[in-house]
Amino acid sequence: MRYEKNMLTSEIYCELRxxxxxxxxxxxxxxxxxxxxxxxxxxFDEDLPVGMGRLIGDGVYFVIVDVVVKPDYQKKxxxxxxxxxxxxxxxxxxxxxxxxxxxxIAEQGKEGFYEKLGFxxxxxxxxxSGMLKVIHK
Ligand SMILES: CC(C)(COP(=O)(O)OP(=O)(O)OC[C@H]1O[C@@H](n2cnc3c(N)ncnc32)[C@H](O)[C@@H]1OP(=O)(O)O)[C@@H](O)C(=O)NCCC(=O)NCCS
Numbered sequence: 001m002r003y004e005k006n007m008l009t010s011e012i013y014c015e016l017r018x019x020x021x022x023x024x025x026x027x028x029x030x031x032x033x034x035x036x037x038x039x040x041x042x043x044f045d046e047d048l049p050v051g052m053g054r055l056i057g058d059g060v061y062f063v064i065v066d067v068v069v070k071p072d073y074q075k076k077x078x079x080x081x082x083x084x085x086x087x088x089x090x091x092x093x094x095x096x097x098x099x100x101x102x103x104x105i106a107e108q109g110k111e112g113f114y115e116k117l118g119f120x121x122x123x124x125x126x127x128x129s130g131m132l133k134v135i136h137k
Pocket of ligand 1: 115
């Protein structure tokens with residue numbers, strides 16, 4: 001398995017999302033998504049893309065999005081490696097004396113996957129609920 005940094009393309013992004021039955025995004029949105037990612041991981045089995053994850057943010061607050069492993073390749077540690085590589089990137093970026101935050105929204109039923117990787121459920125004793133507003137046109 002090969003883990004490539006910043007090699008995610010629109011085609012791979014769309015194909016992997018299709019593999020896990022996520023909705024299709026308009027082409028112009030996909031181009032924006034690829035151009036504005038801070039850091040991406042794409043996983044290949046030889047030449048076949050089998051997983052991805054993306055990091056977005058402002059350099060201090062980060063969000064992990066689009067973590068996908070192709071169904072036949074799930075439960076082999078690939079998702080864990082993707083998320084760990086992304087959080088390692090943030091750890092390297094974080095300056096001494098600073099604290100940077102990595103947030104994400106787990107799909108329903110995927111909370112346990114992220115908990116194993118050190119993410120804390122919210123709300124908790126330190127934070128209120130995460131909140132979300134989706135704008136449709
Ligand atoms: C969620 C997903 C990325 C996990 O990837 P994966 O490669 O199958 O996960 P891994 O094999 O790396 O699992 C790492 C650990 O998390 C556990 N885990 C995986 N999925 C889990 C789940 N849904 N709930 C609880 N634990 C889970 C594994 O058992 C493993 O535990 P271990 O370290 O004790 O062995 C993958 O199932 C997927 O792509 N799902 C569809 C898309 C999706 O929902 N993505 C998440 C968006 S928030």
